[in-house]
Amino acid sequence: MVDGGSGDGDVSESEWAAIRGRLRFGQVFTGTVVHVPRPGAIGLFVDIGLPVGGFVDVLMLPMTAERWPAEGTVTGFEVWWADAGRVQIRLKPVELAYLNEDFDELMASLHPNWRSRVGQPMDYME
Structure with a gap:
């Protein structure tokens, strides 16, 4: 069994x-x-x-922690990454209020073609 992160258990x-x-x-x-x-x-x-936990990295969230969604907040998240080696689904907030203010600029430098990957299976993206 491998650790399922913040999900319901091990998978x-x-x-x-x-x-x-x-x-x-x-x-x-x-x-x-x-x-x-x-x-x-x-x-x-x-x-x-x-059964596998989701995680939103600090780089995806607003720079001011007061703008982060609090525990108990229910909102939308997009799948951003899920690699074979780490049993965790990396997520991106859907609501702009919970997204890093410089997200577009950050992605332009790190992953300029990220939008073209929407809909691709995660195992295809290894």
Whole structure:
């Protein structure tokens, strides 16, 4: 078994592969923020209804921690990454209020073609 992050429990490697196989870049889930370990510093954990936890990296969130969604907040999240080695679904907030103010500029330098990847299966993007 491998650690399922903030999901409901552990999943096997084959279960993780099956979950990843169904995920698409940009796929939207409604999720609940379940843990914000260090506001402004790390990111936050999200329950998106799968046995694998979701995580939003600090780089995706507003620079001011007061603007981050609080624990218990229910909102939309897009699948951003899910690699084979880490059993965790990386997410991006859908609501602009919860997204880094410089997101477009950041993505222009790091991942300029990210929009063309929407709809691609996660295992295709390795």
